[in-house]
Amino acid sequence: MKNEYEKMLADIACKVWDNPEPGFCEFESARIQTEFLKEQGFTVQENVADTRTGYIASYGTGHPVIALLCEFDALYGLGQNADVSEYSPNGKEMGHGCGHHLLGTGVIGAGLLVRDYLKDKESGTVMICGCPAEEAGSGKAYMARDGIFDDVDVAFSWHPSNFHAIATGSSQSCIQCYFRFHGIASHAAGSPELGRSALDAVELMDIGVNYLREHMESTDRIHYAITNSGGLSPNVVQAEAEVKYLIRSTTNPKCKKLYHRVIDIAKGAALMTGTTMDVIFDEGLSNTVVNFTLEDILDACFKEAGVPVYTEEDLAYAKRFYDSYEQPVTRDQLPAYVKDKTKLMQDIKTSPICSYYVETNHSDVCEMGSTDVGDVSWVVPTTTLNTACFSYGAGAHSWQWVAQGKSSIAMKGMLKAAEILAMACEKVYEDPSIITKAKEEFKERLDGETYECMIPDGIAPHVL
Template sequence: MLNPAFEKYENDLIQLARTVWAHPEPGFREVESSRAHIDFLRKAGFEIEENVAGTRTGYVAMWGSGSPVLAFLGEFDALYGLEQQADVAEPAPIPGQNMGQGCGHHLLGVGAIAGALLLRDFMQERGLGGTIRVYGCPAEESGSGKAYMARDGLFADCDAALTWHPSNFNMVSTGSSQSCIQCYFRFTGIPAHAAGAPHLGRSALDAVELMNVGVNYLREHMEDSDRVHYAISNPGGASPNVVQAFAESRYLVRSTTNPKCQKLYERVKRIAEGAALMTETRLEVVFDEGLSNTVPNFVLEGVLDQAFREAGVPVYTADERAYAARFKATTPVEDQLSDLPRAALDTGKLSQNVRESELCDYYVETMRSDVCEMGSTDVGDVSWVTPTCTANLNCYAYGAGSHSWQWVAQGKSDIAMKGMLKAGEVLALTGLKLLESPELLSQARQELERRLGGEPYRCLIPDEIAPHYYD
């Protein structure tokens, strides 16, 4: 048995996670994964609302009644380009497949379900009232699923949201993440023979290039914590002897808070307008995604920390360590040491663990931090609406971080399943502490209100934009 707390559910939970691993699906198209979750939860006695927030695959599963309302956030989407055979410690694509669970979301979703089942048991044993909700959140990797769910008010009556992420470490997440707006800048010009009649052409590709030059000059006049990245998503064509009549770039604009991100986005848009003016092309801005910054909650982080200490971390067998050693050997230890979580309280101890162990086998204490880490997640949108906290559970060997073939390969292992079940235990214990001491929930709410300082939640995605995907 991988975790005694889950004696009666363990086999079914592991089976569910392995089923989702075997059917990797992209954001908003996680049809089989979502169906497997929903069937499982319905059988377990949860009431299900499907197709939430205008999505095909988002759901909310409910059990219990009245307040408080505790949310467990789950995900299930996969990543393109990360097809990989299970348990093979070298790149080994699966023929005919172009996706893989490179961020461990097959574990994330089922770990959230595990937490909900165990908390329900605790509530029944102790006669505690309240509502448990499992949120099946689509399209985290690309699509901003939770932002649409938050925009639709699905978290508005929650007292707290608990989540976790598969990781190379056992630790409480702390700090913030960046607000992010993603959009396409499309320029339309006039085609012409580039040698014969260049004076008749108006180049959309020139507009893309000039916009990028303008943005690169903008960088000197942004805050250090702002980030702007772009890709030329359509250069117009491969023929230099044609003046390109259409070209498009895809931009990500990030800052530490939503209002700052929106201001930076307006500056980038003005540069695009300038590029269109210079080249006599027409500009169309197509909004794609928007993610809010994460609002930390030290009250909930404290409760999660206590629950983590009580639950402990997974304990590994000699066979599991030998399995992990094969994956740890796929990257140099110096690289592993260069990518340690900055919030770790004792980096000396963590470095030693990375040098001496195949995988993280202790609880890494963290400093409570407001620091905004570079990168974005749609958990941020939830954290604006209800106090939110995130645990990290080790599910993989040292040697590679998220979005790697190594994570896909280890996704069905006992190590991964142990991490997933332990995550369920940590989240359920956190929920139990909140139900037994409701004053913690009001303290967490007060902290959220203090941090927001009266700024209301405004989803960065305009109302007219519906859940969508671009390939």
């Protein structure tokens, strides 16, 4: 990559790191990126799918159309001083603990390289998709629901990681919602018979769901948080109470079924307590449809590009963060799809940062956790790449990831991702049979099913 690009990209990533913002409120981050992209000759469409901060920056004309998925939101509770290898809050409410300042900027880097490639081509379009609210908010799901990816041939994404690898495997479908119970307040000692407790309903619902656990699939997950316990006075029968649920399963249809079983339990809790109940839908994500054809393209490009070259200084820097994490990485924590776990364990023991391209076996096994990339993968063949931007040890959503976010190793991982994504795009433009093959595989995997967004039509992008 040209030196001038590297400097511009590092500058953007650092500016976004300096301005960590929550989902659908990434105004400064989106402004920094869209202004740059306009200067670089991209046509920018803002506020896509009514997301406020979502944007599409396009370059080129006609097919093939390739979407590159960019993210830029941050996480609460992770304000941390840069480069300090011990817990050191910087007073900010948020921090880039998932490396999305790198993610978005790396995609922009790939976009610049693809733009240069497309300059003298007759046909071919690259769409940099600025997708807000990945951590909370389901930004891409709204964009997919709105048809943003309908005319796209293939989509690529990447994510900062502790490893240089292809991100294979599926992810869980999920629904997040609130159950709000309404009862009748009364003096808890003097006239309890007149009261109807919304807090009782929340407790009975949680107990009911905890009994449900024995009768659901082992890969289903249900989590909850009591968001309103009804107040601080035990001598009042609590008239209002609320519990937030996150329900996950391996596919959209299974997730919807599980969601309805949880609703039935909530209805039962309302009936038992003489209260009424509302379900307030918050967000929903689709499972990921894998695409081995595109994984093979990224694999070939990664092998060709090689991993970043680290200086002694980089390694000493990574070692400080590696040493800050006391939990040893064990073999059984490594993803099942890693081809040679012995080699990877050896690297983890001898190097503070991933020093080689970790080959993986194709996997369509559903990993625990969800991402809104899943929604894009239901509309268009989609694959994600990982590059190591951080030392071994602490994983995503840690202060260590925030602290390393402006470092030389983070930038090297980001620039490598940009290079590989651009190489993959060029391969697709040069050989459209890749698209045909990827689409055939996609069709086969959907097996007649079509994308149905997990978020109902009446729900708009929102911050709760």
